[in-house]
Amino acid sequence: MSANALRQVVIVGGGTAGWMAAAGLARVFGSLLDITLVESEEIGTVGVGEATIPQIQLYNRLLGIDEDAFVRATRGSFKLGIVFDGWGAPGERYIHAFGEPGTPLGGLPFHHYWLRDRLARGERGAPDLWAYSLNAEAAFAGRFGRSPTGGFGPLGEMPYAFHFDAHLYAKFLRAYAERLGVKRIEGKVLDVTLGEPDGRVVSLRLDHDRELHGELFVDCSGFRGLLIEQALRTGYEDWSTHLPADRAGAVPCARVEPLTPWTKATADAAGWRWRIPLQHRTGNGYVFCSRFISEDEATARLLSQLDGEALGDPRPLRFVTGKRRRIWNRNVVALGLASGFMEPLESTSIHLVQSCLDKLIQYFPDRDFADAPRDRFNAEADAEYVAIRDFLVLHYTATRRDDTPFWRHCRDALPQPETLKARMELWRRAGRLPVESHDLFKPNSWLQVLVGQGIEAEGYSPLANRLEAARLSMWLADVRGLVARAREQLPDHAAFITASCRAEAA
Structure with missing residues (x-):
């Protein structure tokens, strides 16, 4: 090992973010690092990150965990997408399904052929976009399977994610991390010692006259930002101008049937409500703007x-809503709520922990903490946060609702970032959906939200005209047939869980 190699890592705070960091770093670095996590049972965690996106499977594979055991331990269920109810207009519904609708042809994305057919036949005469999506069709049929397309290869795989109990997930990861040698300290951080002249964190003073030294510190202390903000005064970028919701309430309720394989986001008077089905209960919440509804009214509405x-x-x-000005500052990297907050509309909370952890591993420092790796980390993290912000803003501004003051504000007065305006103009003009390297949400995601909320494209790629009209109709019908047949091969979602990963306690 190099004499300059960093060895001591201290993680402040447990919960999902803390134990994801502990488990991931221990798995990758093994005995090269001494990892200590300090947390207090007296300090609660938010624990609302109960819905995920398919990228979490990359983290699971990194850890090498058994998926059925993981779902059982967290009393989880499977997720094929997010259903948006009432976002375009009251009474309308669409799904942002994982995976791509249809299949590319001749190097051209499927949606250009679909747009050609839609513009030729009219909105009422053409099948909707989701008739070509196996994830959407399976979700609304209440079906799920891991490898559904054996005889229907052109459709590819069916991507999926999970719903789970966030507290049980943290417990599961804690057990995993401790098996790999991560040391846990029960205690509260009372003070932070900064070194001279670089201002790095040197040690933490804990209760009961204890001191904890480290070289790299990972701040998972939640909104407080105990290290990244209270100690280092990093600063915060406030994005509430673009995303005005500033409150939420969360409450579980008894599970009801059916066990749907999707997260639901329902537009409400001053924000939106989430619904996350687990094996033993259903998670619920109301994200709202306090300028348009009081907390008491929102709570009553949620219940x-x-x-x-x-x-x-x-x-x-x-x-x-927003992010730290620098997610990595000096020798502190913030993860989870300590790094920023993006409302859980597209289930990005856990992904951002995972993504920043991946970047930390990629740009892992030596003891000298050179500027270049840290600057690159921050640039990539900033770009991803901004791209997610734009995608969330799209949901609010691409609405035709005018039934409440909140939705009229979103439709008429909520400013769109210039980066979002440019994307929407490309879509409207010719159905173009650009891909940036930092985009979490790829063209199929933008496509479904734009179409689902009624933002029409005026054209499509001229390459879609290579097919004669009759052949285009036959091909589109064939794709719909493949989707329908693959859907029918899938088992019922609840039956699949019962057969493979049912939690005993549930």
Whole structure:
């Protein structure tokens, strides 16, 4: 090992972010690092990150965990996409399904052929986009399987993610990390010692007159940002101008049937409500803007819309959407809520922990903490946060709702970032969906939200005219047939869980 190699890592805070960091670093670096995590049972965690996106499978594979065991331990279920109810207009519904609708042809994305057919036949005469999506068709049929396309190869695989109990997930990862040698300290951080002249964190003073030294510190202390903000005064980029929601309430309720393989986001008077089905309960929440509704009114609204009996009192959450000016500052890297907050509309909370952890591993420092790796980390993290922000803003501004003051504000007064305006102009003019290297959400995601919320494209790639009209119709019908047949081969979602990964306690 190099004499300059960093060895001591201290993680402040447990929960999902802390134990994801501990497990991931221990798995990758093994005995090269001494990893200590300090947390206090007296300090609660937010724990609302119960819905994920398919990228979490990369993290699971990194850890080498058994998927059925993981789902059982977290009392989880499977997720094929997110259903958006009432976002374009009241009474409308669409799904942002994982995976691409249709299949490319001749090097051209499928949606250009679909747009050609739609523009020729009219909106009412053409099948909707999701008739070509196996994930969408399976989700609405309540079906799920891991390898559904054996005889239908052109469709590719069916990507999926998970719903799970965030507290049980942290517990699962803690057990994994401790098996790999991560040391856990129960305690509260009372003070932070900074070194001279570089201002790096040197040590933490804990309760009971204890001191904890480290070289690299990972701040997973939640909104407080104990190290990244309270100690280092990093600063925060406030994005509430673009995303005005600033409150949330969360409450579980009794599970009801059916066990749907999707997350649901329902537009409401002053924001939106989430619904996340687990094996033993359903997670619910209301994200709202306090300028348009009081916390008491929002709580009453949330409780009145539950599918089953409430299993506790709603937990309030206050936030400012945005991010730290530098997610990695000096020798501190912030993960989870310590790094920023993006409302869970597209289930990105856990992904951002995973993504920043991956970047930390890629640009892992030596003891000298050179500027170049840190600067590159921050540039890539910033670009990803901005791209996610733009995608979330799209949901609010691409609406035709005018039934409440909140939605009229979103439609008429909410400013769009210039980066978002440019994307939407490309789409409107010719159905173009550019791909940037930092984009978490690829063209198929932008496509489904744009179409689902009624943002029409005026044209399509001229390459889609290579097919004669009759052949185009036959090919599109063939794709729909493949999707329908593959859907019918899938088992019921609840039956699949019962057969392979049912939690005993559920």
